[in-house]
Amino acid sequence: MSEMEPVKAGFSAGRAVGFLAGAIFAFAGTPALAQSGADFYKNKTVTYIVATKAGGGYDFYGRLVAEYMQKKLPGSTFIVKNMPGAGHLIGANAIYASKADGLTIGSFNTGLIYSQLIKLPAMRADLTKMSWIGKAASDPRVFVIAKQSPIMTFDDLRKQTKPVNFATAGVGSAAYVETLIIARAMNLPIQLLTGYNGNEDQLAMRRGEIAGTGGSRSSMADFVKNGYGRFVAQIGGKEKDVPQLETFTTDPKAKTLIALVKSQGEVSRLTVGPPGIPADRLAALRAAYKAAMEDKEAQAKVEKLGRPLDPAIGEEVEKMVKEALDQSPETVALLKASIKKKKRK
Amino acid sequence: MIDTMFGSLFGMVSSPQIMGLMLVAVLIGLMVGVTPGIGGRLSIALAIPFVYGMDKVSGAVFLLTMHAVNGTSGQISSIMFGVPGDGDDAATTIDGHPMAKKGEAGRALGASITASGVGGIIGAVVFAIMIPVLEPVILSFSPAEFFLLAILGITFIAFLSGGGNIFKGIVVGLFGMMLATVGLDPVSGVGRYTGEFLFLWDGLSLVTAVLAIFAVPEMIALATRGGSISKVSMATAKYSWRQLLDGALEVPRHWWLVLRTSVIGAVIGMIPGLGGSAAAWMCYGHAVQTSKTPERFGHGAVEGVIAPETASNAKEGGSLLPTLFFGIPGSSGMAVLMGAFLILGIQPGPAMLTDNLPLVWTLIWALVVGNIIAISILFFVVRWAARLTFVNGLILVPFILTLVVIGAYVSEGQWQNLVVLFVLSLIGYGLLKADWPRAPFVIGLVLGKVAEDSLHKALDLWGPGFFLRPLSLVLIGLIAATVAYAVWKEVGTARQRKAEVA
Numbered sequence: 109m110s111e112m113e114p115v116k117a118g119f120s121a122g123r124a125v126g127f128l129a130g131a132i133f134a135f136a137g138t139p140a141l142a143q144s145g146a147d148f149y150k151n152k153t154v155t156y157i158v159a160t161k162a163g164g165g166y167d168f169y170g171r172l173v174a175e176y177m178q179k180k181l182p183g184s185t186f187i188v189k190n191m192p193g194a195g196h197l198i199g200a201n202a203i204y205a206s207k208a209d210g211l212t213i214g215s216f217n218t219g220l221i222y223s224q225l226i227k228l229p230a231m232r233a234d235l236t237k238m239s240w241i242g243k244a245a246s247d248p249r250v251f252v253i254a255k256q257s258p259i260m261t262f263d264d265l266r267k268q269t270k271p272v273n274f275a276t277a278g279v280g281s282a283a284y285v286e287t288l289i290i291a292r293a294m295n296l297p298i299q300l301l302t303g304y305n306g307n308e309d310q311l312a313m314r315r316g317e318i319a320g321t322g323g324s325r326s327s328m329a330d331f332v333k334n335g336y337g338r339f340v341a342q343i344g345g346k347e348k349d350v351p352q353l354e355t356f357t358t359d360p361k362a363k364t365l366i367a368l369v370k371s372q373g374e375v376s377r378l379t380v381g382p383p384g385i386p387a388d389r390l391a392a393l394r395a396a397y398k399a400a401m402e403d404k405e406a407q408a409k410v411e412k413l414g415r416p417l418d419p420a421i422g423e424e425v426e427k428m429v430k431e432a433l434d435q436s437p438e439t440v441a442l443l444k445a446s447i448k449k450k451k452r453k
Numbered sequence: 454m455i456d457t458m459f460g461s462l463f464g465m466v467s468s469p470q471i472m473g474l475m476l477v478a479v480l481i482g483l484m485v486g487v488t489p490g491i492g493g494r495l496s497i498a499l500a501i502p503f504v505y506g507m508d509k510v511s512g513a514v515f516l517l518t519m520h521a522v523n524g525t526s527g528q529i530s531s532i533m534f535g536v537p538g539d540g541d542d543a544a545t546t547i548d549g550h551p552m553a554k555k556g557e558a559g560r561a562l563g564a565s566i567t568a569s570g571v572g573g574i575i576g577a578v579v580f581a582i583m584i585p586v587l588e589p590v591i592l593s594f595s596p597a598e599f600f601l602l603a604i605l606g607i608t609f610i611a612f613l614s615g616g617g618n619i620f621k622g623i624v625v626g627l628f629g630m631m632l633a634t635v636g637l638d639p640v641s642g643v644g645r646y647t648g649e650f651l652f653l654w655d656g657l658s659l660v661t662a663v664l665a666i667f668a669v670p671e672m673i674a675l676a677t678r679g680g681s682i683s684k685v686s687m688a689t690a691k692y693s694w695r696q697l698l699d700g701a702l703e704v705p706r707h708w709w710l711v712l713r714t715s716v717i718g719a720v721i722g723m724i725p726g727l728g729g730s731a732a733a734w735m736c737y738g739h740a741v742q743t744s745k746t747p748e749r750f751g752h753g754a755v756e757g758v759i760a761p762e763t764a765s766n767a768k769e770g771g772s773l774l775p776t777l778f779f780g781i782p783g784s785s786g787m788a789v790l791m792g793a794f795l796i797l798g799i800q801p802g803p804a805m806l807t808d809n810l811p812l813v814w815t816l817i818w819a820l821v822v823g824n825i826i827a828i829s830i831l832f833f834v835v836r837w838a839a840r841l842t843f844v845n846g847l848i849l850v851p852f853i854l855t856l857v858v859i860g861a862y863v864s865e866g867q868w869q870n871l872v873v874l875f876v877l878s879l880i881g882y883g884l885l886k887a888d889w890p891r892a893p894f895v896i897g898l899v900l901g902k903v904a905e906d907s908l909h910k911a912l913d914l915w916g917p918g919f920f921l922r923p924l925s926l927v928l929i930g931l932i933a934a935t936v937a938y939a940v941w942k943e944v945g946t947a948r949q950r951k952a953e954v955a
Binding site: 161162163164167168189190191192193194195197198201230273278279280281301302303304306307308310311314315317318330331333334335409412413414 | 639652
């Protein structure tokens with residue numbers, strides 16, 4: 109218990125210092141610290157906020173994490189609360205503003221990193237300050253081309269003289285931002301059509317209205333498996349069947365942007381709490397998260413759904429997020445320009 | 454083919470386990486449907502943990518039945534209290550609730566329950582027939598057609614349900630469309646009328662709007678008027694089993710309408726992107742438009758109950774098609790259902806037809822049998838439920854308003870919607886008091902978003918000439934004909950009035 113003393117002192121000195129001290133102690137990963145935190149959770153109720161409606165990927169991972177963290181923290185009860193709206197902002201802001209007692213944690217879209225980079229006023233959460241618990245998956249990004257299009261490879265796409273129609277969700281959505289910044293950085297002849305939410309892009313590709321789309325590999329996997337389209341390039345991920353996008357460019361600027369998108373794909377299905385959760389409780393939450401991700405039953409559930417699983421814990425995730433948020437002013441300017449109002453042709 | 458078809462039916466009804474699960478699923482589906490604000494999507498999401506242990510067939514039948522009968526019970530509160538559970542039920546409210554006020558709650562319920570059951574069954578048949586032509590039909594609807602379909606739906610209701618006054622219908626319809634623009638602009642991502650409020654980014658909550666425009670005004674009117682919902686006493690209304698049965702018989706009496714609205718509902722359900730509420734509203738509009746006496750609508754026309762109810766159950770069969778065979782869900786409820794299918798080891802996609810045909814037939818039969826079970830249960834229950842319309846309103850109002858407030862909150866989980874509920878209720882009550890139609894508001898709100906979104910896409914894809922596609926021209930013809938008919942009718946009534954005065 110001797111480790112506890114300085115941490116407590118640190119907290120009385122102020123939130124920021126406390127957080128730093130907490131991070132250091134959590135980094136040391138002392139089991140005793142986690143144990144004293146685990147004792148705290150006996151007979152306590154933890155609220156897990158999911159920033160979407162019930163049903164769907166975020167809800168699935170949120171409920172899975174909550175269920176198995178409860179198992180790994182004896183005596184605790186986890187309840188899942190759906191707080192949908194405003195592209196995950198409502199849920200993210202709620203987690204950020206919640207009391208830092210370790211009894212409120214949750215999950216939202218990693219794409220909010222872009223919102224923070226461009227300093228979106230509605231984004232009140234500061235991702236660099238939050239208590240990172242873990243992430244469950246990696247979801248590499250892919251470029252997909254519809255079956256009927258003559259474009260067979262990424263090189264074909266680059267050589268097109270006329271603009272190729274690409275579908276994406278609304279302006280400002282993570283998919284839109286990612287496709288646009290990469291298309292600009294690599295000078296791709298892509299014309300982005302917005303407003304294709306959910307699976308609408310897949311249907312539009314089947315109708316032949318649009319030639320391609322950029323998205324996460326897991327969301328497009330079935331579409332490609334059913335023979336309706338093909339992957340032409342991928343960012344991140346361990347699969348070897350699709351060429352990596354970074355191999356098509358030598359431009360350092362483009363490589364930086366690809367790296368940014370890649371880091372987004374690596375931190376998928378995150379679990380996080382508000383800034384300043386006491387170090388012992390955060391250590392306990394991280395330990396429980398780690399154990400939950402190693403649970404065979406939980407892994408089987410993810411596999412059954414054909415969803416990706418590639419967990420990372422605490423500090424590692426925090427480091428990834430901080431790196432993603434450390435961008436040059438040029439990149440930020442490019443991001444800002446990309447969400448400006450589109451002109452009708 | 455025939456072997457598989459009936460083999461699946463036999464396999465299903467001869468398994469006590471599956472039939473037992475179906476009964477439980479129907480009961481849960483009906484209970485969820487009767488509570489405003491909780492949709493089929495949520496019920497499936499919450500039921501997923503229970504299907505982990507089930508085998509493929511049991512699990513799929515359980516979830517599908519639960520989802521399919523969801524719309525069957527929502528109409529009970531729409532008809533009796535004017536409290537719609539969601540966007541689809543709102544269409545039933547327009548004529549169902551006036552029927553209850555006339556003491557005909559039993560007849561309205563009989564008709565709507567039978568209509569939803571029959572609609573669900575016809576939807577399943579459409580499902581089976583459509584399998585071979587699925588691709589060309591679904592793929593022929595592009596954003597250009599979505600836009601025109603939405604405009605057609607709004608035109609139907611705005612021009613025809615104004616109660617003989619086109620002007621009122623159009624004004625209210627445009628008001629609904631205007632409120633549909635609240636939220637983030639689909640093209641530029643800029644907030645419109647959202648102010649500092651994040652909860653408005655996704656637009657006005659449909660459930661809240663529907664409850665505010667229909668339910669609250671009815672309750673205020675009931676409380677201030679005194680007496681019961683039914684303006685005639687139980688003795689005068691001759692309320693009995695017979696009334697329910699009489700209502701049920703309205704369905705075969707209008708068989709041609711039932712067939713058309715079921716097929717339209719199933720086809721709209723099949724096209725991903727139009728949204729579930731569109732089916733009920735388009736069919737309501739279709740019933741008004743094809744009626745010889747459209748002025749009866751809004752005042753308790755039984756066709757106004759039958760059309761949206763057949764459509765809202767028929768669309769379930771329709772929306773299952775792209776979900777199963779394309780792996781592209783037709784609605785948000787179907788998206789959750791598809792996720793659950795994956796858990797059960799069912800991989801939606803074109804291979805379903807070759808590898809899993811018996812399962813496909815079992816699901817079609819589950820739709821049929823589930824709907825039959827739901828009708829039987831509801832017939833038994835509503836006999837007593839309908840009596841509530843004869844109870845003194847002052848006892849009912851507090852209970853129903855509580856239900857309304859809960860519904861507005863739980864649908865999005867945001868307290869701000871209670872403020873929206875209050876503000877829109879004032880508008881709704883104003884419309885009711887001034888005898889302006891309320892239906893065009895909801896259809897404007899439901900279809901306004903589809904119209905805007907698909908107009909943008911169509912313009913992006915094809916430029917201003919997008920409506921020159923053949924299917925688009927047909928839809929434009931229909932819109933023009935509806936407007937011309939409404940104007941002609943209006944001029945006719947005006948002349949008649951003049952003649953009467955003279």
